Amino acid sequence: MLSFKPVELSDKPLLQPFLYKHQKLLCNWSFPNMILWHDAYLPYYTLVDNILLVAAMKDKPIYGFPIGEGDIQSAINVLIEHTKKHNHVLTLAFLTEEMKETLESLFPNRFNFEEDRGTFDYIYNVSDLLHLKGKKYQSKRNHINQFKKKYNYTYHPLTVKDIPECLEMQSQWYDENECSTDSCSLELENCAVKRGLGFFGQMDMKGGVLRVNNKIIAFTLGQALNKDVFEVNIEKAFKDYHGAYTMINQLFVEAEMQNYQYVNREEDLGIPSIRKAKLSYYPTIILKKYKATLK
Known part of the structure; x- marks a missing residue:
C-alpha cells in the first residue's frame, strides 16, 4: 500500500539530489517548484523500490511519471491499484513526449492522452540569451541599450539582506497588476514568490537584483535543474x-548560467501575453507535455 507524505523543506536532503540526478528538461517536479507552488498544488511523494512517485493532491489528485532507475511498469501498476482503492481514475500529468511513448509501449491502449499547451516549457540555449546575437534579437538589444542610457542602475546577486525589500517590491507589483490578469492565478503566483523569497536562505537557489538609484526595480530567482539545465x-x-x-x-544569465547549456524558463499557463514574451526570445526547445488518463 502506498503512503504519500507532503513535500516539505526538510525533505530537501532526500529529494533534491534524487531529482537533480534523474530530471532532464522537465521542471514541474523540481524541488524548488514543489516548495514554491506548495499552496497551489499540494505536492506529495513516496519512494517505492528506488522509484520516486510524486503527486499533486489539490482538488482531484494527479500524479507524475515515475522518477528513477527502477521498474517503471511496476510503479505505474502500483499507482493504478492505489487510485482504484481510493476510488479515482489515475491521471498522469506533465508527461513529455518520451514519457508518453514509454507509457504507450508499456500499457498499449490503456490511456487517453491530451496535449496540454499551457504547460509546455520554454527552453533556450544559454549562449542565445547571453549574447542576443542576430537580427531576431535586435529589439532586445535596443531595450537593453535604452535602459543603460536612461537609468543609473546596478545589478548584484540576491542575498538574504535584500529579501525584505524584494518582498516590499513584490507587494507593490501585485497591487499594480491585480486587475490585469486572472486574479486566482495571480494570487497563487504571489504566494509562490513570497515562499521563494522566504525560503531563499534555506535552499540552493541563486538570485539577482536590479536597482535604479538604489531602489530594487527587478529581481529573479532560479536553481540548477541538473548539470546541464538551469x-x-x-x-x-x-x-x-x-x-x-x-x-x-x-544579467542573471551572465552571472549564474554560463556553465549550463540550457535555461528552462517554464510555461506560459495559457496566458497570451506570457506566451508572446517567451516566444520573443526564440526558444530552442518548446517541451511538449501531455496529460494521460487511464481508460
Whole structure:
C-alpha cells in the first residue's frame, strides 16, 4: 500500500539530489517548484523500490511519471491499484513526449492522452540569451541599450539582506497588476514568490537584483535543474522601467548560467501575453507535455 507524505523543506536532503540526478528538461517536479507552488498544488511523494512517485493532491489528485532507475511498469501498476482503492481514475500529468511513448509501449491502449499547451516549457540555449546575437534579437538589444542610457542602475546577486525589500517590491507589483490578469492565478503566483523569497536562505537557489538609484526595480530567482539545465523560477520587474525585464533576464544569465547549456524558463499557463514574451526570445526547445488518463 502506498503512503504519500507532503513535500516539505526538510525533505530537501532526500529529494533534491534524487531529482537533480534523474530530471532532464522537465521542471514541474523540481524541488524548488514543489516548495514554491506548495499552496497551489499540494505536492506529495513516496519512494517505492528506488522509484520516486510524486503527486499533486489539490482538488482531484494527479500524479507524475515515475522518477528513477527502477521498474517503471511496476510503479505505474502500483499507482493504478492505489487510485482504484481510493476510488479515482489515475491521471498522469506533465508527461513529455518520451514519457508518453514509454507509457504507450508499456500499457498499449490503456490511456487517453491530451496535449496540454499551457504547460509546455520554454527552453533556450544559454549562449542565445547571453549574447542576443542576430537580427531576431535586435529589439532586445535596443531595450537593453535604452535602459543603460536612461537609468543609473546596478545589478548584484540576491542575498538574504535584500529579501525584505524584494518582498516590499513584490507587494507593490501585485497591487499594480491585480486587475490585469486572472486574479486566482495571480494570487497563487504571489504566494509562490513570497515562499521563494522566504525560503531563499534555506535552499540552493541563486538570485539577482536590479536597482535604479538604489531602489530594487527587478529581481529573479532560479536553481540548477541538473548539470546541464538551469531553471528560472521567478522573475519580476516594474513595467514603468522600460527594458527592466530584458535587463534582469540577461544579467542573471551572465552571472549564474554560463556553465549550463540550457535555461528552462517554464510555461506560459495559457496566458497570451506570457506566451508572446517567451516566444520573443526564440526558444530552442518548446517541451511538449501531455496529460494521460487511464481508460
